[in-house]
Amino acid sequence: MSHLTFRNSPATGGSPAFHLRWPSPWTTAATLTALLVMTPILTVLGYLFHPGSGTWQHLADTVLGDYIRNSLLLMAGVAVGAGSIGITTAWLTSMYRFPGCRLFIWALLLPLAFPAYILAYTYTGMLEPAGPLQGWIRSAFGLGYGDYWFPEIRSIGGAIVVLSLVLYPYVYLLARAAFLEQSVCALEASRLLGCGPWRSFFSVALPLARPAIVVGLSLALMETLADFGTVDYFGVSTFTTGIFRTWYGLYDEVAAAQLAALLMLFVFSLILLERWSRRQARFHHATNRYRPLPEQRLGRLGAWSATTVCLLPLLFGFLLPVAQLGLWAIQTWEQMVDASFYTLAVNSFTLAGIAAVTALFAALLLGYGKRLHPTRWLRGLVRIAGMGYAIPGMVIAIGVLIPFGWLDNTLDSWMRDRFGVSTGLLLSGTLFILLFAYLVRFLTVSLQTVEAGLSRVKPSMDEAAWSMGQSRLGTVRRVHLPLIRGSLLTALLIVFVDVLKELPATLVLRPFNFNTLAVRTYELASDERLADASTAALTIVLVGIIPVILLSVTIAHSRPGHAKPA
Amino acid sequence: MRNQLEITGLSVRLGGKTVVKEIDLALQSGELACLVGPSGCGKTTLLRTIAGFEQPDSGAIRLHGAAIATTQDSTPPEKRGIGMVFQDLALFPHLTVAGNIAFGMRGQPRPAINQRIGELLELVDMSSLRRCYPHQLSGGQQQRIALIRAMAPRPALLLLDEPFSSQDMERREQLVQEVRNILNKDKITAMLVTHDQHEAFAFADNIGVMNKGRLLQWDSAFDLYHRPQSRFVADFIGQGVLVDARVVNEQTLQTELGEISGELSRRLPPGSEVELLIRPDDIIHDDQSPVRARVVNRLFRGASHLYTLQLNNETRVLCLAPSHHNHQIGERIGIRLNLDHLVIFPQEEEELSQTTKNGQTIRVDERVNGYNRRLIGKS
Numbered sequence: 001m002s003h004l005t006f007r008n009s010p011a012t013g014g015s016p017a018f019h020l021r022w023p024s025p026w027t028t029a030a031t032l033t034a035l036l037v038m039t040p041i042l043t044v045l046g047y048l049f050h051p052g053s054g055t056w057q058h059l060a061d062t063v064l065g066d067y068i069r070n071s072l073l074l075m076a077g078v079a080v081g082a083g084s085i086g087i088t089t090a091w092l093t094s095m096y097r098f099p100g101c102r103l104f105i106w107a108l109l110l111p112l113a114f115p116a117y118i119l120a121y122t123y124t125g126m127l128e129p130a131g132p133l134q135g136w137i138r139s140a141f142g143l144g145y146g147d148y149w150f151p152e153i154r155s156i157g158g159a160i161v162v163l164s165l166v167l168y169p170y171v172y173l174l175a176r177a178a179f180l181e182q183s184v185c186a187l188e189a190s191r192l193l194g195c196g197p198w199r200s201f202f203s204v205a206l207p208l209a210r211p212a213i214v215v216g217l218s219l220a221l222m223e224t225l226a227d228f229g230t231v232d233y234f235g236v237s238t239f240t241t242g243i244f245r246t247w248y249g250l251y252d253e254v255a256a257a258q259l260a261a262l263l264m265l266f267v268f269s270l271i272l273l274e275r276w277s278r279r280q281a282r283f284h285h286a287t288n289r290y291r292p293l294p295e296q297r298l299g300r301l302g303a304w305s306a307t308t309v310c311l312l313p314l315l316f317g318f319l320l321p322v323a324q325l326g327l328w329a330i331q332t333w334e335q336m337v338d339a340s341f342y343t344l345a346v347n348s349f350t351l352a353g354i355a356a357v358t359a360l361f362a363a364l365l366l367g368y369g370k371r372l373h374p375t376r377w378l379r380g381l382v383r384i385a386g387m388g389y390a391i392p393g394m395v396i397a398i399g400v401l402i403p404f405g406w407l408d409n410t411l412d413s414w415m416r417d418r419f420g421v422s423t424g425l426l427l428s429g430t431l432f433i434l435l436f437a438y439l440v441r442f443l444t445v446s447l448q449t450v451e452a453g454l455s456r457v458k459p460s461m462d463e464a465a466w467s468m469g470q471s472r473l474g475t476v477r478r479v480h481l482p483l484i485r486g487s488l489l490t491a492l493l494i495v496f497v498d499v500l501k502e503l504p505a506t507l508v509l510r511p512f513n514f515n516t517l518a519v520r521t522y523e524l525a526s527d528e529r530l531a532d533a534s535t536a537a538l539t540i541v542l543v544g545i546i547p548v549i550l551l552s553v554t555i556a557h558s559r560p561g562h563a564k565p566a
Numbered sequence: 567m568r569n570q571l572e573i574t575g576l577s578v579r580l581g582g583k584t585v586v587k588e589i590d591l592a593l594q595s596g597e598l599a600c601l602v603g604p605s606g607c608g609k610t611t612l613l614r615t616i617a618g619f620e621q622p623d624s625g626a627i628r629l630h631g632a633a634i635a636t637t638q639d640s641t642p643p644e645k646r647g648i649g650m651v652f653q654d655l656a657l658f659p660h661l662t663v664a665g666n667i668a669f670g671m672r673g674q675p676r677p678a679i680n681q682r683i684g685e686l687l688e689l690v691d692m693s694s695l696r697r698c699y700p701h702q703l704s705g706g707q708q709q710r711i712a713l714i715r716a717m718a719p720r721p722a723l724l725l726l727d728e729p730f731s732s733q734d735m736e737r738r739e740q741l742v743q744e745v746r747n748i749l750n751k752d753k754i755t756a757m758l759v760t761h762d763q764h765e766a767f768a769f770a771d772n773i774g775v776m777n778k779g780r781l782l783q784w785d786s787a788f789d790l791y792h793r794p795q796s797r798f799v800a801d802f803i804g805q806g807v808l809v810d811a812r813v814v815n816e817q818t819l820q821t822e823l824g825e826i827s828g829e830l831s832r833r834l835p836p837g838s839e840v841e842l843l844i845r846p847d848d849i850i851h852d853d854q855s856p857v858r859a860r861v862v863n864r865l866f867r868g869a870s871h872l873y874t875l876q877l878n879n880e881t882r883v884l885c886l887a888p889s890h891h892n893h894q895i896g897e898r899i900g901i902r903l904n905l906d907h908l909v910i911f912p913q914e915e916e917e918l919s920q921t922t923k924n925g926q927t928i929r930v931d932e933r934v935n936g937y938n939r940r941l942i943g944k945s
Contacts, residue, residue: 460656463619466643467650468670468719478669482660 027378030369033362034381037440040399041391044264047257055255059246066237067259071266073156074163074231074238075221081164082220085313086171087213091201092310094179096296098303104310105176106552109169111317113544115501116166117229118521118537122321123162124233125328125530127153154234162234163224165317170223171216173555178212179205197296211280218274225266226392228504229522239263240394240504247508253402260395271390322541328534336535344536348516351431352499355438356446356492362439363446363491367454382447389444393437393505400437400509404428434509441505442498446491453487454480494547501540568631570595570755571616571723576625578608578615585611587779588625593723593755598746600758600770604802608779609759613725616757617650618643629722649721651729655712657700663687663711664696670719686714689748705733706741713745717752724749724756730765742768763803775799791845793831797911800843805872807883808841811910819908822881823857828908843909844883846872851887855900859883861893875901 092098093105111119127133129145137143137150152158182205190204191197206213228240239259246256298306329336366382388396408425415423427433457480465475503518510519517536524533571593578586585608593599601609614620616627618634618641627635629648634641649670658666664683671679687693690710700708709729716724726745730738742765749756758769766773767787774784775798783790783799794800797808811819811826813834819826819842826842834840851873859875862882866889873885873893885901893899 456659458654458656460652460654461658463617463643464650464652464656464658464715465669466619467617467646467648467716469644469647469672470669471644479658483658 024373026365026369027373027375030366030378031381033365034385037362037385037388037443039403040396040437040440041264041387043403044257044260044395044399047254048261048265050254050258055246055250055252056258059242059255059259063237063242067239067242070156070231070236071225071238071263074159074224074236077157077160078163078167078220078224079217081160082168082171083213083217085164085168086173086216086220087175087206089168089310089313090172090175090179091205092306094176096298096303096306098298098306100307100310104314106548106555107314107318108172108310109548109552110314110545111166112169112548112551113541114166114318114321115229115503115518115540115544116163116223116227117233117503117525118325118541119166119317119321120159120162120230120233121521121525121530121533121537122324123153123158124525126320126324127151156234156236159230159234159236162230163220163227165313167220167223168313168317170219171213173551174212174216174219175209177555178209182208211277214277214280215274218270218277222267222270222390225263225270226394226504228392228394228507233525239266240392243394243398244504244508247398253398257398257402260398263392263395267390267392267395271387322538325534325538325541328531329538332531333535336532341535344515344517344520345539347514348500348518351434351438351516352496355435355442355499356495358435358439359442359446359495360450360488360491362443363450364488366443366447367450370451371454386444386447388440389442391441393441393502394508396437396440397505397508400433400440400505401428404433404436430511431514434506434511437505437509438495438499438502441502442495445494445498449487449491449494450484453484457483490550493550497544497547500543568595569593569628570597570630571757572628572631573616574626574628576612576615576627577623578611578620579623580611580620584623585779586615589781591774591781591784593757595755596750596753597772598749598756598758598770600760600766600773601776602760602763602766602773602802603776605761607776609776610727612776613650613727613757613759616723617648617725618646647719647722648725649716649719649723650725650727651712651716653728653731655708655729657708657712657715659700661699662696663692663698663700663703666700666711667715667718669715682718686718689751690714690744706737709733709741710744713748717749717754722755724754726756726758728760730760731762738762739764739768745769775802777802792907792909794843794909800909800911804845805884806843806845807881808911809844809881809883810913811840811842813838813840813910819910822877822879823883823903826903826905826908828906831907831909834910834912839913840910841913843911844903844905846884846886848903848905849875849883849885849901850904851885851891851899852902853900855902857901858898859885859901861895861897861899864893864895873899875899 089104089108093101093108125131127150129150134145134150137148138145141148153161187200187204190200195203225238226240227238228244231238232241232244239262243256243259243263246252246259297303366385370378370382391399404427405425408423408428411426412423415421461479462475465479466472470478500516501518503522506516506519507522510516515523517540521533521536521540524530524536569592571591573589573591576586576589577584587608589612591599601612603609611620615622615635621640622635622637624637626633626637629646634646658669661669667683667686668679671682674682683696684693687696690713692707692710695703695707700711703711712729713726730741733741746769758766760766760769771786772784773787773790775782775790777798783795785793790799790803794803800806800808809821809823811821813830813836814820814825815836816830816833817827819830819840821842859877861873862876863874865872868889870889871887871891871893873887874882875885876882887893891899
């Protein structure tokens with residue numbers, strides 16, 4: 001960066017004239033931020049090469065096989081479940097006209113508002129022997145408990161169903177986008193070449209959309225691997241519960257970190273699959289010409305079957321559980337909504353607000369750094385710093401605790417030796433560490449949104465503003481801000497809601513006696529007080545609807561082939 | 567008259583490469599100039615250096631006699647008072663047409679701004695679209711708004727960076743002339759950058775041809791076509807063929823078309839081997855002429871036919887004939903030369919390998935009897 005000098009210009013009356021690269025503090029600050037965010041990931045990966053403790057051998061002999069088997073089974077089940085629901089609903093809503101299809105286009109996204117663990121608690125409450133459904137069966141048929149067979153929801157099968165219901169929208173979103181992007185010509189050509197609608201779907205539309213579907217599936221599977229609340233509650237041993245147990249039950253940070261590192265390897269293979277599929281997806285675009293899809297009308301029977309098929313995931317993934325939560329909340333809110341509930345809400349909202357603002361500033365720093373100095377180095381760093389979302393919260397919690405715990409202990413002993421003062425757990429015992437973990441995990445979200453916003457400000461617009469007499473600051477204020485304001489708000493909102501829903505990292509990293517809505521829901525559910533948990537759970541779900549609305553609005557505005565306001 | 571813009575010995579390095587080399591040029595007040603050259607020749611960098619987005623490594627730029635960029639210091643672009651129309655127009659999508667035009671006039675009283683906006687919109691015949699947003703306008707309308715936005719603060723100099731390249735060919739020439747008229751009406755000094763010579767002809771009083779960072783020639787369109795000073799300019803501007811010739815005396819050349827007399831473009835001793843530039847309009851189709859050539863290719867262009875003719879000895883020339891002279895391939899037709907200024911280049915001059923880069927030039931190299939003949943055609 002040799003061109004960054006400010007020079008005095010006597011010819012123009014001493015006004016500062018400078019070379020048009022921004023000062024290098026941008027690069028430095030962006031680099032530091034990126035490195036900081038990468039610390040937990042690198043820490044955990046570092047343990048892959050650790051010789052290991054005795055516990056590791058013990059884990060490997062006993063439960064590790066279970067962890068791997070259960071994780072693989074869960075992934076396979078969710079892939080089938082979320083995949084089939086997502087693809088079917090995406091195909092129906094993009095190709096056919098049937099009662100309610102306009103509504104389903106956005107309503108099918110609603111299950112995204114549910115954190116999987118809350119859906120798990122709700123269904124357990126509904127389906128357990130003492131719950132309303134089994135009670136009705138017993139009274140209607142005059143049966144006693146144990147006289148009949150009823151599926152056990154707290155099992156790996158139950159976890160697959162719950163996760164599929166919450167995660168199918170990822171597949172739905174990407175598959176639908178892919179179906180809409182396909183040139184109608186390909187489908188029409190296939191029809192003219194003698195394929196019926198069904199064969200056209202299987203031999204043309206589905207293969208064309210396959211890369212997008214794989215991207216959606218790999219996102220859903222990353223979430224499956226990251227899930228802690230559901231599998232913990234259903235007693236299914238996976239990596240996340242294993243890490244938690246090793247950390248808190250066996251107090252073995254090395255073994256916990258090694259489990260986390262192993263889980264990361266699973267995640268990385270999914271990331272590679274996703275990246276590879278995204279590249280494939282680019283080659284699958286045959287034409288750039290789009291037409292609005294001619295929606296096909298269905299016969300009466302077909303139409304109502306389509307409606308039913310789309311209604312089922314919406315019903316079981318959103319409407320029923322919300323109704324159940326609402327019912328419980330009505331019964332219990334008078335006892336539950338008290339001063340401590342307000343504290344919970346204030347804690348959650350404050351935490352989420354601070355995290356959202358922090359993530360936004362970090363994203364702006366990285367986004368502007370990359371825009372002003374698009375060097376290979378900075379581009380690579382920003383890309384790695386934006387990977388946090390793929391890393392399970394439990395892994396990030398471990399990756400944050402280990403280095404900060406070490407830092408605190410080192411500082412503490414140094415201060416005691418030097419000044420006789422104990423600083424205690426200065427960072428790892430406070431909210432700082434939790435906010436940092438949020439930053440690592442959710443920077444991805446704000447970074448993507450900020451970068452999308454900044455991409456609307458073309459470099460020539462900066463130059464146009466300068467050539468019309470605007471200073472740098474004036475350009476940011478009068479050109480950048482109006483153009484990226486919407487993106488900044490979106491970034492704030494999405495991170496806010498994500499933090500509110502986050503469970504595992506919060507559970508591990510929160511300071512003593514500090515509770516949030518998510519943690520309280522977890523605690524009450526663990527005590528089998530499902531109805532009591534409903535008020536907090538319902539709050540989380542209702543706030544979770546906000547990003548779903550944002551998402552559906554964005555989609556409505558960005559359909560390919562439609563004129564997009566610049 | 568005083569020079570509005572004066573550039574002396576300007577060189578610019580970008581990413582370790584010198585992309586603009588020792589350029590001198592001057593623009594008079596109200597002059598419309600143009601830089602043409604193949605892509606990568608440095609013309610856009612030169613423009614961006616004038617605007618203040620790149621810094622000179624040597625030389626100076628003066629506006630109204632005051633230095634705005636030297637190697638020691640440089641006025642920032644927002645203080646230069648130079649307007650620019652960008653290749654992608656760079657209209658602000660969040661502002662209306664009026665908002666975009668007013669953007670550069672901050673600090674002036676409201677009524678003055680409104681009056682200027684009205685005046686400019688009238689100039690481009692778009693008064694009714696004052697409240698539209700850029701995405702509601704057609705491509706040509708966006709172009710005109712980008713133009714008057716840059717004109718609004720009455721810049722001392724207006725730079726245009728290939729703003730017409732996104733328009734289709736047919737609209738382009740018309741649009742360029744419109745812009746020329748608008749700029750002339752407002753007495754604005756402007757410099758256009760383009761790779762399209764027809765755009766340059768339609769726009770500029772004076773045209774500079776650039777190649778590999780150097781300004782090869784700065785002249786009127788007529789002189790660039792008829793008196794090119796280098797092979798590159800001869801090749802880049804217009805169509806033509808280089809034919810082997812030998813200097814007989816100060817006024818005469820011996821060629822395969824016979825002896826040709828006229829004013830030679832440079833003085834060379836008798837006996838020198840040279841190449842003579844022959845434009846398609848230098849060869850006149852004349853059925854009476856004893857000189858015959860065989861038609862090897864023809865291109866119908868509506869008002870005219872462009873024939874590729876082969877002389878007795880493999881040399882090929884181009885001939886522009888009126889459209890109704892319809893001859894078939896293989897026919898032998900009469901031609902005569904109509905040349906008074908003979909543009910010649912010495913044989914051993916440097917090779918022109920870069921000319922095919924702009925995609926418009928087709929060159930066929932033929933080596934016959936040790937002679938190197940070139941057919942340069944632009945379609």
